[in-house]
Amino acid sequence: MSMWNPQFEGMAKDELRQLQLERLQATLNRVYRSVAFYRKLFNQVGLIPEEINSLEELSRIPFTSKETLHQSYPYEMFAVPLREVVRLQCTSGTTGEPIVVGYTRNDLVHWTEVSARVLCAGGVTKDDVVQICFDYSLFGGGLGFHYGAELIGASVIPGSNLDPAREVLIARDYRTTALVATPGFGVRFAAAIRKKGLSPADIYLKRGLFTGEPFSDATRREIEEELNIKATDNYGLSEIAWPGVAAECEKKKGLHIFEDELIPEIIDPQTKKPLPLGKKGELVLTTITKEAFPLIRYRTGDITRFDSSPCECGRSLIRMEKAAGRTDEMVTINGVSFFPSQIEHIFSQIRGVEARSCLVIDRRGDQDILKVLVEVSEEVFFDEMKKLQDLKSTVEREIHRDLGISAKVTLAEPESFARKTEGKRVIDKRERAAGGEPY
Amino acid sequence: MLTIRNLRSYYGRMQALKGVSLHVKEGEIVALIGVNGAGKTTLLNSIVGLVSSVTGQILLEDLDITHHSPGQIIRRGVSLVPEGRQLFAPLTVMENLTLGAYHRYRREEKSRIKSDMEAIFERFPILRERQSQVAGTLSGGEQQMLAIGRSLMSRPKLLLLDEPSMGLAPLVAAQIFQIISELHRQGTTILLVEQNTGGVFKVSNRTYVLETGRVVLQGTPEELLHNREVKRAYLGREYKDVRE
Numbered sequence: 001m002s003m004w005n006p007q008f009e010g011m012a013k014d015e016l017r018q019l020q021l022e023r024l025q026a027t028l029n030r031v032y033r034s035v036a037f038y039r040k041l042f043n044q045v046g047l048i049p050e051e052i053n054s055l056e057e058l059s060r061i062p063f064t065s066k067e068t069l070h071q072s073y074p075y076e077m078f079a080v081p082l083r084e085v086v087r088l089q090c091t092s093g094t095t096g097e098p099i100v101v102g103y104t105r106n107d108l109v110h111w112t113e114v115s116a117r118v119l120c121a122g123g124v125t126k127d128d129v130v131q132i133c134f135d136y137s138l139f140g141g142g143l144g145f146h147y148g149a150e151l152i153g154a155s156v157i158p159g160s161n162l163d164p165a166r167e168v169l170i171a172r173d174y175r176t177t178a179l180v181a182t183p184g185f186g187v188r189f190a191a192a193i194r195k196k197g198l199s200p201a202d203i204y205l206k207r208g209l210f211t212g213e214p215f216s217d218a219t220r221r222e223i224e225e226e227l228n229i230k231a232t233d234n235y236g237l238s239e240i241a242w243p244g245v246a247a248e249c250e251k252k253k254g255l256h257i258f259e260d261e262l263i264p265e266i267i268d269p270q271t272k273k274p275l276p277l278g279k280k281g282e283l284v285l286t287t288i289t290k291e292a293f294p295l296i297r298y299r300t301g302d303i304t305r306f307d308s309s310p311c312e313c314g315r316s317l318i319r320m321e322k323a324a325g326r327t328d329e330m331v332t333i334n335g336v337s338f339f340p341s342q343i344e345h346i347f348s349q350i351r352g353v354e355a356r357s358c359l360v361i362d363r364r365g366d367q368d369i370l371k372v373l374v375e376v377s378e379e380v381f382f383d384e385m386k387k388l389q390d391l392k393s394t395v396e397r398e399i400h401r402d403l404g405i406s407a408k409v410t411l412a413e414p415e416s417f418a419r420k421t422e423g424k425r426v427i428d429k430r431e432r433a434a435g436g437e438p439y
Numbered sequence: 440m441l442t443i444r445n446l447r448s449y450y451g452r453m454q455a456l457k458g459v460s461l462h463v464k465e466g467e468i469v470a471l472i473g474v475n476g477a478g479k480t481t482l483l484n485s486i487v488g489l490v491s492s493v494t495g496q497i498l499l500e501d502l503d504i505t506h507h508s509p510g511q512i513i514r515r516g517v518s519l520v521p522e523g524r525q526l527f528a529p530l531t532v533m534e535n536l537t538l539g540a541y542h543r544y545r546r547e548e549k550s551r552i553k554s555d556m557e558a559i560f561e562r563f564p565i566l567r568e569r570q571s572q573v574a575g576t577l578s579g580g581e582q583q584m585l586a587i588g589r590s591l592m593s594r595p596k597l598l599l600l601d602e603p604s605m606g607l608a609p610l611v612a613a614q615i616f617q618i619i620s621e622l623h624r625q626g627t628t629i630l631l632v633e634q635n636t637g638g639v640f641k642v643s644n645r646t647y648v649l650e651t652g653r654v655v656l657q658g659t660p661e662e663l664l665h666n667r668e669v670k671r672a673y674l675g676r677e678y679k680d681v682r683e
């Protein structure tokens with residue numbers, strides 16, 4: 001239950017605000033001087049860095065988007081010359097071309113520090129044997145976790161990305177006590193244990209730190225039960241720090257954001273205005289210690305909300321709710337926003353339909369129309385009209401009850417489902433409203 | 440102890456500080472480095488009320504002293520050892536030390552001041568030896584000790600030092616840094632302006648780098664030792680980017 005760095009993780013709020021202001025101002029002075037993009041951006045809006053006299057005024061600066069980072073490939077956003085850079089990594093390129101991220105020696109020190117905080121928050125100590133099931137390449141968070149675990153003094157196994165069956169044997173033989181992986185890998189790891197005829201009692205795992213994709217409560221429960229461990233969630237992104245943006249402590253009431261390294265904001269992804277504390281929106285991050293690759297008001301595309309209530313763990317850092325989805329996956333119907341995964345979750349609770357579904361959105365007049373195509377399970381027969389009708393109304397009722405939206409549901413056999421959806425989760429037929437650019 | 444937010448200082452129309460924020464916690468020794476003309480002296484002078492045109496906030500503990508007079512500020516426990524010592528050259532060592540306590544004479548007993556002077560002679564035995572000598576005849580190192588001693592006579596909570604190693608031979612400079620570090624160990628909070636980064640990194644807890652009136656970096660000595668800005672500030676010349 002300890003903190004890796006109580007000085008920063010437990011810092012009094014007013015002290016933290018002063019530290020953030022100082023680090024922000026120095027960062028702005030540096031990017032204005034050294035990054036052509038930022039100098040131009042500031043000049044465009046008629047702002048000089050020294051006009052930012054408070055954390056609130058940060059919102060006067062325009063955002064930095066992922067697109068900007070793509071356009072500046074490879075080195076245009078670097079704030080130091082290449083010879084000051086001691087590490088180059090890149091993003092995995094899930095949403096487009098890769099982005100090259102540089103680290104100075106100091107950047108690596110800070111990254112290692114926040115990684116140690118993440119691991120410590122998840123309960124890792126120097127007595128743990130930590131198995132890191134992450135890619136150790138150009139893209140990976142593997143190296144980040146590795147350095148952090150070494151700093152703590154744990155015994156570190158660079159498991160890299162072996163298949164789950166191999167990782168299980170390593171975990172058993174090396175007596176791994178802490179697993180670092182994606183939730184998906186955690187599920188496959190548990191399955192591999194079963195397949196080998198082993199049980200959690202045959203291995204020594206006590207905790208798992210999961211990151212890289214949304215960690216649903218259901219998946220957490222499944223992993224915790226099947227592996228008999230305590231599982232915590234961590235959030236990061238390669239452009240900024242992964243691991244190292246936010247970490248869940250053992251209280252599991254949200255992820256503490258490392259505010260001495262970053263200034264977090266929540267904005268409405270459509271109006272782009274900052275939202276009041278507690279409202280759900282897009283996470284925006286400003287780095288305040290980075291030397292090589294500083295980012296100002298970077299739009300993460302991830303949806304979350306903040307909770308500033310005190311946490312029993314003693315960390316004074318604000319918490320973010322688990323990142324539930326991305327703005328580019330979010331669907332808005334007549335003003336109500338939700339993620340396809342929420343619909344899928346509803347379906348997973350109903351017998352007779354599969355979780356897989358496709359949302360078709362159209363517009364009639366000023367009304368958005370949502371049609372949901374859902375695949376029925378094998379055991380449902382298409383000749384039992386009455387039963388199908390009941391199933392259809394059950395699904396519609398559940399969607400309305402859960403999300404407060406009306407949907408017209410179409411049931412489809414597995415084959416026709418695949419053909420009609422072409423593998424898409426969402427088909428949006430609405431014309432882009434004037435001025436309403438996609439986010 | 441000291442919190443500064445968005446400090447801007449002007450000499451007529453010339454703006455020497457352009458929104459500086461920094462802090463010094465009780466018991467810390469914090470350094471400020473930068474090339475000539477970066478605004479270091481202006482910053483110290485602004486803290487002690489010697490710059491008339493300033494905006495922003497200077498908080499001593501929770502008290503806003505931004506527009507207080509130099510006399511009020513020294514009575515609040517802030518003392519400056521100025522750049523170039525600024526001793527009274529024709530006066531003796533003893534007389535210089537006495538002047539350091541001038542604001543205390545009205546309210547305090549002479550005996551306490553006397554015992555403080557005794558403590559300073561304990562700390563700097565060479566000053567006792569030379570107590571009747573005029574300050575102008577002391578060596579550079581002795582003059583710096585006298586300047587520090589004179590500041591200590593005001594019993595500061597926060598001691599500001601402006602380039603104390605300036606013009607001193609390396610060995611003498613090292614001795615001065617040792618004195619500073621001792622003062623810090625004994626509980627004095629210190630803000631130290633320097634260009635001698637070697638000495639700074641040995642004694643300071645944290646350092647800010649000032650460039651043309653703006654803070655561009657801050658960090659622990661270990662962090663700053665790895666940074667190019669520091670080399671720039673130290674060597675006082677521009678490094679050319681080799682990106683292209």
Ligand SMILES: Nc1ncnc2c1ncn2[C@@H]1O[C@H](COP(=O)(O)OP(=O)(O)OP(=O)(O)O)[C@@H](O)[C@H]1O
Pocket residue numbers: 450453454455473474475476477478479480481482522
């Ligand atoms: N009284 C004054 N009137 C006009 N300009 C001044 C005055 N004093 C200082 N300046 C200017 O203000 C700027 C900042 O000066 P400052 O003395 O604070 O820098 P510094 O970092 O202490 O430099 P140095 O290393 O030379 O002592 C400089 O460009 C200087 O020329």
Ligand SMILES: [Mg+2]
Pocket residue numbers: 479480481522601
């Ligand atoms: Mg000066």
Ligand SMILES: [Zn+2]
Pocket residue numbers: 249250251256311312313314315
């Ligand atoms: Zn907590």
